[in-house]
Amino acid sequence: MVDRNPVSGSGPTSATSVRDARDEAQDGQSAQVIPLRSAERGGSQRRRHAAEAVEQYGGAAVVNLPGSADVPGQRVRVEPTLPGHEAGADEAVPEAVAKALDFVRGRLTGEYDIDEFGFDPELTETMLLPALRMLYDKWFRVEVHGAENLPIGGGGLVVCNHSGTIPLDALMTMVAVHDNHPKQRHLRLLGADLLFRLPFVGMLARKTGHTLACHPDAERLLRGGELVGVFPEGYKGIGKPFSARYKLQRFGRGGFISAALRTGVPIIPCAIVGAEEIYPKLGDIKPLARLLGLPYFPVTPFFPLLGPLGAVPLPTKWHIEFGEPVRTDLEDGDAWDDPMRVLSLTDRVRESMQQLLYERLAQRGGVFGN
Template sequence: MRAVTDDDAAAAAAAAAEEAARETRTAGPASMPGIPLEEIVQAVVGASQRVLGEDWEARLATMISALRHRLAGDYAVDEFGFDPQITEILTSAVEPLAETWFRLEVRGAENIPAEGGALLVANHSGTVPIDGIITGYAVKKYGGRDLRPLGADLVFALPFIGQMARKVGATLACTEDAERLLASGEVAGVWPEGFKGIGKPFAERYKLQRFGRGGFVSSAMRAQVPIVPVSIVGAEEIYPLIGNVPSLARLLGLPYLPVTPFFPLLGPLGLVPLPSKWIIEFGEPIRTDAYEPDQADDPMLLFNVTDQVRETIQQTLYALLVDRGSPFF
């Protein structure tokens, strides 16, 4: 028998290496050590579906199409600065937050008028006004209308935020702008509690603050459009307000500087909203065309209608809280 030489050993090693390389080329990535490529792709697609929904591809295509039109300059804005394409993009972007994170349930969407003007009046809460964004999403998604929010002066004084607010349809909460929007057939939204609503302590959650002097009722009466009470449950729990830093808030020109169980303790991570269960109910419209437009100057009538709207929202909030049960399960 011939002894194995160094040349024979080298030849055998070379043949084994060639065979291993051939098997690797034939098998492809699936036989490589670690997680197979197809499983990685499936995991990414599955995660996308869970976060963005089953129709995530269509939603992504809509966003890309809108961006392409914008890059081409193919878009228009109205006299208030409202940009419908931006609203479409925002609706697609907000949908995972509303439907998956907040598990949004919408009731009474049929009470949003299919055409013509209307004034939606809602409770305000949440430390950060995310409830306005989610309400706008619900009106667009379930009512097929664009919501035109009426915002405070501070919103439009903030850099970037003020510009974006204009583009998504918001305008200043003044009588003139409100009446112009409503008379032109738009759906406007107002949160009469203002900063006192979103900045109230967690211990006072779902207890409505003052609704002002009824300016929103006056605008609806002059435009002869219905008032739709909107009750929102869920926003109070996303950033539980347990404290405030008034001195620093005054220095920054803010109405309040919130302290929550997670902010500023956890830094940017504390800005992630808690996944509370949301319910938005659009109540039966309150007609204002039963009154003459000049009755909008009657302070007692304005007070009575304002109190009717406020009490309707408050009682609906109590009922929704019972229906919802635990905010996180």
């Protein structure tokens, strides 16, 4: 691979220095930046040019060469298009193509890792988040407020209002957290068992890091220092009629609060404004819902009237606001065992969410813009 280096043509001494530098680089962490710098220090016009050409694509199209496989435990990645100088830099592999090829290779050979919940970060970041981001940016034009309230590291429980007939709000919140957090953390959502019973949907939910809303899973994620998202209203919230929009429904049994108390993580109230109007639910065909095993069968102004076309969500303008965190580590050790305190904390969180919702509603210009 050294012979393929454009720099090696300029003389035996510099070639050795490049080789030495590269050997050093292989021992260290950074793979191929050092030899290029040393080449630049050599001074020749030609070399500087080559260095520039490579720096331009530095860190981009990096691929494992077969020869580098004998360095175990350390991924030494080598620029395959180093000869780009003579051959013309335009032949270099574009970053996106190389990344896509690496991704496909990983998928074909099974060389990727998932966690015990089935979360596949590579797939999520490469395929699913970009798809959701289009909806997020172009369709709903989501605006995020108060992202600084999300914890930088460690566990946290994000409690959101649920609405919109189809849980698009959950997906958008996931994108909002990932794209606005300085560390690009993934929000691990807790979903109903219906979600995991459905084919494809359940599979994708697991792969994007979501899991069943149950005590063991919630606590396990929080203890593992993950950012967990819950929608305590459940079906009551997402399937509420349009007339009840932005009115928080009863929270479940407050299990999520006791999970946060047990693990001592902060609770971040979150208000999602705009999701209520994407499918204004006017009615509910109960017999059909029972037949299909769904919690409700919605009737909106366009669905099922227009068929599949009616299933396109209305392009409302969304705001997602993260409120002041509520600390739970100040309570004493067995607060989770005291139902009174769990319930009062639940009410406190619920009130602050309702407050956030009303404030945000008062500030927004219209349903579809600003």
